[in-house]
Amino acid sequence: MKTFKIFIFTLCTILSIPSYAKLNVITTTTNLKSLVERIGGDQVEVQSFCKGTQDPHYLEAKPSYMLKAAKADLLVSIGLELEVGWLPLIIRGSRNPKIQEGxxxxxxxxxxxxxxxxxxxxxxxxxxDVHPEGNPHFLLDPQNAVIVAEKIKDKLSDMDHEHSKYFLENFKKFSNEINSKLEQWQKQIGKNRKVITYHKTLTYFFHRFGIKNIALLEPKPGIPPSAGHIMEVMKNAKKEGVQLALVENYFDPTVANRVAKDVTGLKVRLIPVSVEGEKDVPDIVQLYEKLVSVMEAK
Amino acid sequence: MKLLLAIFLCSFAYITYAQPLPSRGKAFNPDIGVNALFLDQESKRDKSENGMSLQEAELQFSSDVDAYFTARVLLAIEEEAGEYEISPEEAFVETLQVPYATIKIGKSKMPMGKHNQLHSHAFPFINAPLQNEAILGEEGLSETGVGASGLIPLPWFSELTFDYTQGENEDLFNAGDKGKKAIIGHFKNLWELSDAATIEFGISGAQGTNSDGADTNLAGADFTFKWRPVEGGKYHSFEWATEYLQKDRKGLSADKLSGIVSHLKYQLAQRWWVQYRYDYLGLNQSRSLDPSKRHTALIAFLPSEFSALRLQYETIDDGQAEDERTLSLQFNISIGAHPAHAY
Incomplete structure (x- = not known):
């Protein structure tokens, strides 16, 4: 009995030792990961469930993710039902009450x-595949990234008071960088750009820079293109004189290439819409730079 | 005057009554979902189940109870001897706030292998493996009791589940003495070979007292390999799963039976799947029955994640003069809220 008491006592002591290690953060997407890295710097350890080339709507709830979530101090997600098909299972399977919503x-x-x-x-x-609370791809608007970054700064400061000044500095740096680049990006993109996309992933980016999305290759969100719909898209593209078709790189570009065959002057670009979606976009600012360069009128 | 006042009051009462409830009132309703499986089947030998039918409809309700518990109820509506019956397939509560473990209370599908935990709409094929039907019963092994599960602190995903139940499965447990309980355990391990591939290995076991007052022991093992590429994962994936199950029923009507089932699933395109399954039932069998061997091929078209059309052809060689051959077409839909599917 005495050994048992000692065992329990040691166990309690071990469990109650506060850890001074880095905050262990898990994000659902690589864009969020990049934001947390920007603010948390070397005071956080960040991992993302979704890879840059995976569609965050349809990730599988691998048990190995539960293991990662079990060890996490903080779970950063997009919400708006983007992750509804897999994240609830991971949270439940992690048996980590901290990361439950709320x-x-x-x-x-x-x-x-x-x-x-x-x-x-x-x-x-x-x-x-409609989202009752609105389009969840909001981080593709750089100003939304600043809004989220500020809240991440608050959250990290709450969890790690000691480094709150460091987080604030990082946030200021990030927000200044975005604000100083916005005007330049707008100039590069120019006015009245017209594009076709596969899914409504870039809505926020287009909204910020005044780009017109003439047609979507998907007839409805999440529904693969049908022949009839493609004809409609071609007609619109010709009428509007669209020169650029963008396919998020987790979709198949075959259909876009077919449209391009019939519409003269239409170029198809396979683009990353997440950090790490391509080798040269290791960071969210570079992702914006990449998208801007694709959009640039040449 | 009085009449006017009465009319006035009545109309006022009517107005207040007709006011729509604030929409927040609905916010606490449980999530409701319905799955329906429609089946058209043509068998060569056993013609009793030929023709079109509503294979099953499942009503699912799920919601958090409060800050501490979450609950899920699943009612199955099925035809049983010409009449539709509604029965609780699962009804359980799970803890939300207990660290490191999940405590489960209620009736649920037992973790006796992987397939037994699936609902009919999530079966990889139209029907269950032979061994699941023969050993665990038509409805599978679903028991009422208390369960606990937790992750074992190992470098890979490793989960231990333990259920302490009343043991009501008619053939396996169902002891006359209500004091006799049945226990079921499952040990699940999963390794990530790469970002695209995983392997899972699990063992399960169960023990209880049967209607003869003697022990029934169950043992099982499962192995699953899954692959879905990180790039282009929307369009291609592959799965290979094998499960072994054995029963050892002691007592007057002693019975030993075991089987193995293995299936392959390949995703050809975003909405198309081809699948093959092999069943062998009757390894180390105690009765003088011939073993059953079954080949099943299936092609599935999934218009969206909420509907599926599946065509299946199977042949069963069970030692009789003529092999059984069945062609089935199933249409499967899901409406309303649908809890995420396990990996």
Whole structure:
């Protein structure tokens, strides 16, 4: 009995020792990972579930993710039902009460954003993969990234008071960098750019820089292109004189290439929409630079 | 005057009554989902189940109870001897705030192998493996009790589940003495070979008292390999899963039976799958019955994640003069909220 008591006592002592190690942060997407790295710097250890080339709508809830989530101090997610198909299982399987929604280690970026394309009135699955709370790809607007970065700074400061000054400095650096580049980016893109995309991934980017999305290759969100719809897209593309078709690199570009065959002057570009989606985009600012350069009128 | 006042009051009452409830009132309703499986089947030998039918409809309700618990109820509506019956397939509560472990209370599908934990709409093929039907029963092994599961601190994913249940499965447990309980355990391990591939290895076991007052022991093992490339993972994936299950029923009507089942699943395109399964039932069998061997081929078209059309052809060689051949077409839909599927 005495040894048992000693065992319990030691166990309690070990469990109650506060850890001074770096904050262990898990994010659902690589864009969020990049933001946390920008603010947390060398005071955080960050991993993302979704790789840059994977569609965050359809990740599989691998048990190995539960293991990562079990050890996490903070879980940073997009919200707006983007991860609804897999994240709840991971949170439950992690047996980590901190990262439950509403828990001290839960951060849902979508709750700080004024979303676009929020459906009004009734919604139905006949409309495809609609998000009742609005389009979840908000981090592709650099200004939204600043809004989220500020909240991440607050969250990290709450969890690690000692380094709150460091987090604040990092945030200021990031916000200044974005603000100083916005005007330049707008100039590069120019006015009245018209594009075709596969999915409504770039809505926020287009909204920020005044780019017109003439047509989508998907007839409805999440629904693969049909022949009839493609004809419609070609007609619109010709009428509007669109010169650029963008395919998020987790989709198949075959259909876009077919459209390009019929529409003279239309170029197809396979683009990353997440950090690490291509080798030369290791960071969110570089992702914006990449998208801007693709958009540039040449 | 009185009449006017009465009319006025009535109309006022009517107005207040007709006011829509604030939409927040609905916020606490449980998530509701329905799965329906429609089946058209043509068998050569056993023609009793030929024709079109509603194979099963499942009603799912799930919600957090409070800050501490979450609950899920799944009712299955199925045709049983010409009449539709509604029965609770699962009804359980799980803890949310207990660190390192999940405590489960209620009736649920037991972790006796991997397939037994699936709902009919998530079966990889239209019907269950032979060994699951023969050993665990048509409805599978679903028991009422208390369970605990937790992750073992190892470098890979390693989960231990333990259930302490009443043991009501008619053939396996169902002891006359209600004091006799059945226990079921599962040990699950998963390794990431790369970002694209995983292997899973699990063992399970169960023990309880049967209607003869003697022991029934179950043992099982499962192995799964899954691959989905990081680039282009929307369009191609592959799965190979094998499961072994054995039963040893002691007592007057002693019975030993075991089987093995293995399947391959390949995703050809975003919405197309081809699958093959091999069943062998009757390894170390105690009764003088011939073993059953089954080949199953399936092609599936999934218009979206909420609907699936599947065509399946199977042949069973069970030692009888004529082999059984069945062609089935199943249409499977899901409406409403649908909890995420396990990996």
């Amino acid at each position: 828990g001290s280690g839960s951060f849902v970026a979508g709750s700080f954003i004024e979303t676009l394309e929020k459906p009004t009135g009734t919604i139905s699955r006949a409309d495809g």
